[in-house]
Amino acid sequence: MIAFEALAKNYGEFHAVHPLSLQVRRGEVFGFLGPNGAGKTTTIRMMMGILVPSSGRVLIDQLDCHADATEVKRRVGYLPDTPVFYDYLRGREILQFVAEMHGYGRAEARARSARLLEEFGLQEAAEDYAVNYSLGMKKRLGLACALIHDPAVLILDEPINGLDPRASRDVQERLLAAAARGVTIFVSTHLLDMAEKLCDRVGIIHHGQLVATGTLDEVRAQASASGSLEEVFLKITDADSAHAA
Numbered sequence: 001m002i003a004f005e006a007l008a009k010n011y012g013e014f015h016a017v018h019p020l021s022l023q024v025r026r027g028e029v030f031g032f033l034g035p036n037g038a039g040k041t042t043t044i045r046m047m048m049g050i051l052v053p054s055s056g057r058v059l060i061d062q063l064d065c066h067a068d069a070t071e072v073k074r075r076v077g078y079l080p081d082t083p084v085f086y087d088y089l090r091g092r093e094i095l096q097f098v099a100e101m102h103g104y105g106r107a108e109a110r111a112r113s114a115r116l117l118e119e120f121g122l123q124e125a126a127e128d129y130a131v132n133y134s135l136g137m138k139k140r141l142g143l144a145c146a147l148i149h150d151p152a153v154l155i156l157d158e159p160i161n162g163l164d165p166r167a168s169r170d171v172q173e174r175l176l177a178a179a180a181r182g183v184t185i186f187v188s189t190h191l192l193d194m195a196e197k198l199c200d201r202v203g204i205i206h207h208g209q210l211v212a213t214g215t216l217d218e219v220r221a222q223a224s225a226s227g228s229l230e231e232v233f234l235k236i237t238d239a240d241s242a243h244a245a
């Protein structure tokens with residue numbers, strides 16, 4: 001479903017993402033984990049056609065995310081790390097606007113927006129301006145925007161970063177519901193609890209390099225570590241730092 005083929009990004013001499021090769025299967029929830037500055041957002045921006053790869057490519061449904069960016073966007077819902085909305089549009093208007101951008105007529109856009117506002121618990125705030133939304137509400141609105149066209153794939157950059165425990169659980173439950181409907185989810189995070197609860201497989205990226213991939217058990221075995229994902233993650237990224245130093 002998602003195929004990274006030696007995808008890489010350099011900024012001058014700096015290798016933000018070293019050649020990355022990886023397959024994510026249809027219906028899988030894949031956690032892309034890494035510490036700050038590891039290269040997660042850079043990778044996701046290349047998947048969304050926002051950044052041009054220095055070499056290699058990434059395919060979604062066999063479409064090149066750079067060359068076929070428009071067609072890819074029809075199949076993909078994207079939640080950026082910091083969702084930005086027009087401050088003086090109301091929640092409902094934002095969703096309708098996104099639906100119309102996807103080509104739905106006015107009536108269908110309205111119906112889809114109403115359904116998602118309800119599903120995401122935003123009906124009461126539907127007529128409020130986005131500028132007055134809390135961070136949790138913004139993330140929920142962002143997710144609703146990402147799902148408005150029933151995408152087969154969701155690409156999420158830090159979907160619960162900065163949320164309080166209730167809002168965080170809320171978003172995770174909605175992601176699990178999407179996964180249960182068969183949506184393929186590629187989610188970047190440095191919040192390991194979430195990855196442990198949500199993901200079928202994870203990849204750990206550190207200093208722009210994929211240093212481990214697999215189920216939690218497989219990653220544990222690769223790291224010769226036991227215990228929580230946090231322990232495995234710390235061991236892998238520490239060992240790598242020591243190695244790099």
Ligand SMILES: Nc1ncnc2c1ncn2[C@@H]1O[C@H](COP(=O)(O)OP(=O)(O)OP(=O)(O)O)[C@@H](O)[C@H]1O
Binds near residue numbers: 038040043
């Ligand atoms: N436009 C740019 N020019 C130069 N370096 C950049 C640019 N954008 C990102 N970088 C660098 O590339 C590296 C990877 O950044 P990226 O934002 O992808 O990390 P991240 O894993 O998403 O981190 P975080 O969890 O902090 O968001 C960082 O060292 C960053 O400073």
